[in-house]
Amino acid sequence: MLLVTGVSGALGSLVAARLAGRDDVVLGTRAAEATRTAEVTRTADATRAGLPGTRRVDFDAPGTLPEAFAGVDTLLLVSAGYGEDDTVVARHEAAISAAERAGVRHVVYTSLSGDGDHLTYALAHRWTERRLRRSATLDWTILRNGLYAEFLTWIAAPDAENRITGPLGEGRLAAVARADLADVAVAVATDPAAHRNRVYELVGERPLGGADLAAALGATYAPGSLADARAAVAASGAVPFQVPMLASTYSAIAHGFLDGTGVESDLRALLGGREPLDALNVFVKAVRER
Numbered sequence: 001m002l003l004v005t006g007v008s009g010a011l012g013s014l015v016a017a018r019l020a021g022r023d024d025v026v027l028g029t030r031a032a033e034a035t036r037t038a039e040v041t042r043t044a045d046a047t048r049a050g051l052p053g054t055r056r057v058d059f060d061a062p063g064t065l066p067e068a069f070a071g072v073d074t075l076l077l078v079s080a081g082y083g084e085d086d087t088v089v090a091r092h093e094a095a096i097s098a099a100e101r102a103g104v105r106h107v108v109y110t111s112l113s114g115d116g117d118h119l120t121y122a123l124a125h126r127w128t129e130r131r132l133r134r135s136a137t138l139d140w141t142i143l144r145n146g147l148y149a150e151f152l153t154w155i156a157a158p159d160a161e162n163r164i165t166g167p168l169g170e171g172r173l174a175a176v177a178r179a180d181l182a183d184v185a186v187a188v189a190t191d192p193a194a195h196r197n198r199v200y201e202l203v204g205e206r207p208l209g210g211a212d213l214a215a216a217l218g219a220t221y222a223p224g225s226l227a228d229a230r231a232a233v234a235a236s237g238a239v240p241f242q243v244p245m246l247a248s249t250y251s252a253i254a255h256g257f258l259d260g261t262g263v264e265s266d267l268r269a270l271l272g273g274r275e276p277l278d279a280l281n282v283f284v285k286a287v288r289e290r
């Protein structure tokens with residue numbers, strides 16, 4: 001049985017939708033609709049949607065995980081980001097040690113692309129990769145996801161005057177559509193033996209810069225300074241860890257670390273040879289839907 005965690009999130013929900021109709025899959029989430037016990041049930045909504053059964057999975061409640069992971073062979077561990085390193089590492093440690101104790105055979109982990117090492121949030125991903133490699137019992141697959149095309153709407157959406165002011169400089173991002181990453185996660189997690197102890201780099205093929213984004217939207221690209229962006233994020237009500245998180249993202253893009261140069265992306269191969277979705281179209285659609 002395959003258990004997918006984080007299915008109320010943007011990536012996890014795309015994965016869950018792709019697994020509809022399968023009786024060898026259960027969906028895990030902290031969401032209130034999930035069952036209070038780990039007993040496999042089908043919520044009314046899930047049944048209507050043809051989705052697999054749902055279990056409550058919350059890495060902040062480690063005591064619940066033995067039940068949640070009972071009978072699971074493969075765990076698709078969607079990273080539980082958005083927190084200080086100690087918070088995220090504690091969540092992932094709870095998940096992996098519970099998987100080991102429950103007899104899970106294989107963990108597929110959604111990590112961060114190797115070119116993202118300069119990002120403040122890389123540390124928790126690399127810690128988790130190392131933890132999996134050192135496991136005495138688990139097989140693993142690391143999906144090193146590039147930054148989402150949709151994520152660009154957080155850092156490079158036009159302002160009220162139709163100007164993109166995010167400090168991307170002349171840098172570009174090899175962004176990737178979440179939907180493609182969901183397709184890859186499903187392909188790997190439903191055939192884990194074929195991907196045993198492999199690390200896959202999943203970055204886009206067509207890097208996008210601020211000028212590209214602006215042109216596609218009929219906007220102006222007027223990048224500000226990193227200091228201005230940091231001050232604006234801090235003033236926006238962001239919690240403290242988010243300020244260096246976003247500043248490091250701008251800086252890594254602006255200084256050419258995330259444009260895909262030198263990365264041998266496994267994306268197309270794991271999409272079965274099909275062309276990845278156009279990241280620029282995905283960005284434009286996401287901006288219009290905001």
Ligand SMILES: NC(=O)c1ccc[n+]([C@@H]2O[C@H](COP(=O)([O-])OP(=O)(O)OC[C@H]3O[C@@H](n4cnc5c(N)ncnc54)[C@H](OP(=O)(O)O)[C@@H]3O)[C@@H](O)[C@H]2O)c1
Binds near residue numbers: 030
């Ligand atoms: N590559 C990128 O551009 C990028 C951008 C943003 C984030 N990420 C990372 O990729 C992950 C998935 O991305 P996303 O777009 O789906 O983010 P999202 O929509 O914000 O979802 C966050 C995910 O974290 C899970 N989560 C949080 N706390 C948890 C806990 N205590 N126990 C179990 N699960 C927990 C949530 O699961 P439930 O709510 O269902 O329990 C949800 O799947 C993020 O968590 C983050 O680590 C990547």
